[in-house]
Amino acid sequence: MKAVTVTTLKDIKAAGDKFSVITCYDAAFSQRINEAGIDVMLIGDSLGMVLQGHDSTLPVTLDDMVYHTRAVKAGNSRCLIMADLPFMSDSSIPTLLENAAALMRAGAHLVKIEGDTWLAAGITELSRRGIPVCAHLGLTPQTVNQLGGYKVQGRGEAGKALVDAAKNLEAAGASLILLECVPTEIGKAVTEAVNCPVIGIGAGPHTDGQVLVLHDLLGITPGKTAKFVKNFMTEADSIPAALKAYHEAVKTGRFPAEEHSFQ
Numbered sequence: 001m002k003a004v005t006v007t008t009l010k011d012i013k014a015a016g017d018k019f020s021v022i023t024c025y026d027a028a029f030s031q032r033i034n035e036a037g038i039d040v041m042l043i044g045d046s047l048g049m050v051l052q053g054h055d056s057t058l059p060v061t062l063d064d065m066v067y068h069t070r071a072v073k074a075g076n077s078r079c080l081i082m083a084d085l086p087f088m089s090d091s092s093i094p095t096l097l098e099n100a101a102a103l104m105r106a107g108a109h110l111v112k113i114e115g116d117t118w119l120a121a122g123i124t125e126l127s128r129r130g131i132p133v134c135a136h137l138g139l140t141p142q143t144v145n146q147l148g149g150y151k152v153q154g155r156g157e158a159g160k161a162l163v164d165a166a167k168n169l170e171a172a173g174a175s176l177i178l179l180e181c182v183p184t185e186i187g188k189a190v191t192e193a194v195n196c197p198v199i200g201i202g203a204g205p206h207t208d209g210q211v212l213v214l215h216d217l218l219g220i221t222p223g224k225t226a227k228f229v230k231n232f233m234t235e236a237d238s239i240p241a242a243l244k245a246y247h248e249a250v251k252t253g254r255f256p257a258e259e260h261s262f263q
C-alpha cells in the first residue's frame with residue numbers, strides 16, 4: 001500500500017472522502033494499525049494518562065514523546081506519523097523549533113500543537129523550515145487547569161472565534177486542524193471554512209478525519225469514558241478486527257454517530 005502523506009489527506013478532503021487516525025505509542029500496535037489500513041498514527045500526549053496513569057497530560061516530557069515516537073516509527077510501513085508537542089514545549093520560538101526538530105528526528109512526519117490564534121507565529125516558523133503542523137483547537141487538554149475540566153468548547157460566540165482561529169492558523173501555515181469536543185455545527189463550519197484537512201474528536205460527523213485514543217476504542221480505558229468514545233471490541237473478535245472496523249466505520253461515515261457528538 002502507498003504511504004500516506006499530508007498531500008494524501010488534502011486529496012481525500014478535496015474528494016469529499018474521510019480518513020482515519022488512531023493514537024499509537026509502541027511498535028507492536030504500530031504494525032497492527034498499519035495492517036488495518038488506518039491513515040494516520042498520532043503519538044498523543046494522552047500517553048501520560050493511558051500509559052503513565054497520570055490524571056492529565058501535563059507531566060509528559062519531550063523525552064517521553066521522543067521515546068514513543070521512535071517506537072511507533074520502528075513499526076511503521078505506510079501510515080503518516082504525527083507527534084504531539086508536550087506541555088510547555090513551545091515556551092519560546094527557538095525552544096519550539098528545537099523540540100519539534102527532536103520529534104521529527106525521532107520519526108514524526110508532522111507535529112501537533114495545542115493553542116489558539118496566538119500559535120500563528122510559531123506555526124509560520126515551523127512550516128518555513130519544512131515541518132508540517134497540525135493546530136489542535138477547541139478542548140485543549142494541556143489547558144485543563146484553566147478550562148476547569150474536560151468540557152465542550154466553542155458554544156455560542158466562542159464558536160465563531162474557533163472558525164476565525166482555524167482560518168488564521170491555516171493562513172499562518174498550518175497543514176491540518178484538529179478540533180476536540182466542539183458542537184457538531186462548529187465542526188462543520190470549521191471544515192467548510194478552511195482548505196486544509198480537519199480531524200475531529202467529539203466534533204461531529206462532518207470533519208474530514210476522525211481520531212480516537214487506541215485504548216478507548218479497544219475498551220481498556222478504566223472508568224467513565226467521554227461521549228465521543230466507541231468501544232470497537234464489543235463487535236469484534238480480535239484487536240486487528242476492531243482496528244479494521246474503526247477504519248471502515250470512519251471511511252463510510254458510520255462513525256461518529258449522533259450519540260458520539262455534542263449539540
Ligand SMILES: Nc1nc(=O)c2c([nH]1)NC[C@@H]1CN(c3ccc(C(=O)N[C@@H](CCC(=O)O)C(=O)O)cc3)CN21
Binds near residue numbers: 046
Ligand atoms: N483515554 C483518553 N482518551 C481521550 O480522548 C483523551 C485522554 N485519554 N487524555 C487526554 C485527553 C482528555 N480528553 C477528554 C477527557 C474527557 C472528556 C469528557 O469526558 N468530556 C465530557 C464533556 C462534557 C460536557 O462538557 O458536556 C463528555 O461527556 O464527553 C473529553 C475529553 C481527550 N483526551
Ligand SMILES: CC(C)C(=O)C(=O)O
Binds near residue numbers: 043084211213
Ligand atoms: C486525543 C488526541 C487528539 C490527542 O491529542 C492525544 O491523544 O494526545
Ligand SMILES: [Mg+2]
Binds near residue numbers: 084
Ligand atoms: Mg494530545
